[in-house]
Amino acid sequence: MSRVRVRFAPSPTGGLHLGGMRTVLYNYLFAKKHGGDFVLRIEDTDQTRFVAGAEEYIFNCLEWCGMTPDESSRKEGAYGPYRQSERKAIYGQYAEQLVKSGHAYYAFDTPEALEQMRIQYKTEKNPSPMYDAKVRQYMSNSLTCSPEEVQRLFEAKTPYVIRMKMPENETVSFTDMIRGEISFDTNLVDDKVLLKSDGMPTYHLAVVVDDYLMKITHAFRGEEWLPSAPVHLLLWQYLGWKDAMPQWAHLPLILKPDGNGKLSKRDGDRLGFPVFAMNWQDPKTGEHTEGFKEKGFLPEAFINMLALLGWSSGKEQELFSIEELIETFSIEQVHKGGAKFDYEKAKWFNHCYIQKQQNEQLAVLMQSFIKTEKKYPSDYLVKVAGLIKERCHLLSDFWAQGHFFFETPAIEELQAIKDKWNTDKAAFFITWTVALNSVTDWSHDILEQSFNAQVVATGLKKGEVMLPLRIMLVGGKYGPGVFDIAALIGKEETLYRIQQVVQQL
RNA sequence: GGCGCGUUGGUCAAUCGGCUAAGACGCCUCCCUUUCACGGAGGAAUGACGGGUUCGACUCCCGUACGUGCUACCA
Numbered sequence: 350m351s352r353v354r355v356r357f358a359p360s361p362t363g364g365l366h367l368g369g370m371r372t373v374l375y376n377y378l379f380a381k382k383h384g385g386d387f388v389l390r391i392e393d394t395d396q397t398r399f400v401a402g403a404e405e406y407i408f409n410c411l412e413w414c415g416m417t418p419d420e421s422s423r424k425e426g427a428y429g430p431y432r433q434s435e436r437k438a439i440y441g442q443y444a445e446q447l448v449k450s451g452h453a454y455y456a457f458d459t460p461e462a463l464e465q466m467r468i469q470y471k472t473e474k475n476p477s478p479m480y481d482a483k484v485r486q487y488m489s490n491s492l493t494c495s496p497e498e499v500q501r502l503f504e505a506k507t508p509y510v511i512r513m514k515m516p517e518n519e520t521v522s523f524t525d526m527i528r529g530e531i532s533f534d535t536n537l538v539d540d541k542v543l544l545k546s547d548g549m550p551t552y553h554l555a556v557v558v559d560d561y562l563m564k565i566t567h568a569f570r571g572e573e574w575l576p577s578a579p580v581h582l583l584l585w586q587y588l589g590w591k592d593a594m595p596q597w598a599h600l601p602l603i604l605k606p607d608g609n610g611k612l613s614k615r616d617g618d619r620l621g622f623p624v625f626a627m628n629w630q631d632p633k634t635g636e637h638t639e640g641f642k643e644k645g646f647l648p649e650a651f652i653n654m655l656a657l658l659g660w661s662s663g664k665e666q667e668l669f670s671i672e673e674l675i676e677t678f679s680i681e682q683v684h685k686g687g688a689k690f691d692y693e694k695a696k697w698f699n700h701c702y703i704q705k706q707q708n709e710q711l712a713v714l715m716q717s718f719i720k721t722e723k724k725y726p727s728d729y730l731v732k733v734a735g736l737i738k739e740r741c742h743l744l745s746d747f748w749a750q751g752h753f754f755f756e757t758p759a760i761e762e763l764q765a766i767k768d769k770w771n772t773d774k775a776a777f778f779i780t781w782t783v784a785l786n787s788v789t790d791w792s793h794d795i796l797e798q799s800f801n802a803q804v805v806a807t808g809l810k811k812g813e814v815m816l817p818l819r820i821m822l823v824g825g826k827y828g829p830g831v832f833d834i835a836a837l838i839g840k841e842e843t844l845y846r847i848q849q850v851v852q853q854l
Numbered sequence: 855g856g857c858g859c860g861u862u863g864g865u866c867a868a869u870c871g872g873c874u875a876a877g878a879c880g881c882c883u884c885c886c887u888u889u890c891a892c893g894g895a896g897g898a899a900u901g902a903c904g905g906g907u908u909c910g911a912c913u914c915c916c917g918u919a920c921g922u923g924c925u926a927c928c929a
Contacts, residue, residue: 686922
């Protein structure tokens, strides 16, 4: 069998969403598992939808996840160029070849004529008429015009497209790697435009030609492409490449968490979670969309979560390293049905990966979330990371969970102390801070011993003074052990915080 | 409307004719922790519906319903 070659073929039109990233992942895993090549091909045949920066953005997203293509516009292999706009000259000849063999024809219909046709043939039973075998005989094309007329139109530089001539009464079928046997009736498929009037191919011609020329062996794409599969199948056949056709797999959709339908950027905005892999700013509207990366996701967690959204290994294991995914993944085990995206579960994955992460690395990752000007030594950050990591689902939780390591906190829960405050407690803290003043070995154990001794000496219950102490140091009822916190923030700051609060009571 | 595809707890899902239907997320209770979290122990919650086939069906077949995708000189 020939070397496995797969491709991810996005249009550079905007942010890369979950569905797109998952398509990349499955392609990548499949390629690596079979020792094949992972190709990135930019499908920029629609010049009206071109968005500046979108291609670079795609590269950035793949890089963040460590899924670098083996061949791409940045790393030319033997099958370039990898940008369809730069391959424009290639497609025309194949379209012409199809015209010669009788599988395609020139069509001169203006946009107005097409619209007119759709209105004319529209009925209640057929709300969207197709340019098909019946309709094409009433349109302006090389099937209805005489050769002389066609010649005249060419000479007059009349804009034209090349349309595929769909056969009548045929059944086209193929085996999808996920869904099995699928078949279509050609009477229900229209004469797709293959080559546009600007000389650019449409997706239909371009995928087939490029997949052939790039020797793609397996083609994975979203389920939304299923209805046009017969067009592609026939093209492979008419171009005489049937034996080289890749195996197809149509991936299920990723659905919105509530209600029904395909997950869209809007849902993320509405429900408060990212949909794009990384931050994306639309150059035209200036609209900014937060990505998983900037939201505080670790790429390993993001990938793990994505892999299991529509695929299952069949085992109980849920945490997979990229190597394990490559080892375990199989396209046949991808589900047929769409999966609703669950942000809570996504955060759970991230939480797991944060726990696995070394404190040293976490400290570096968390740095961008510190909101104070002051710089802290890295070993301080490492200690903080170790103390609060288990409370974080996102890297961005770092601040909410550990801000008091970097600033004197506002006392949110002052009332909780006030309610049960009395002179005994006030005396406790005053005498304890005095005792603390002479402590030289400022460590967790010493602090705890000192505190316990003071509790015994005053006859108070430990719990009565523990909670106030926590609130004095943290501002609220949360966070790591109080003596850990005190030990880390240091003597001066600890005493300062206690005194500040005691004064307010 | 037509065509395609899909349908196991709230969500992700296991099962490839033997089910008293795994597991995970989330939720609830309890334990641990004089905070929160982590961890531990429990709990509630599932085969869209109707027909077949079969000793036996969540698993196979057929209908129905529902959902979703497509139906552009967009991908």
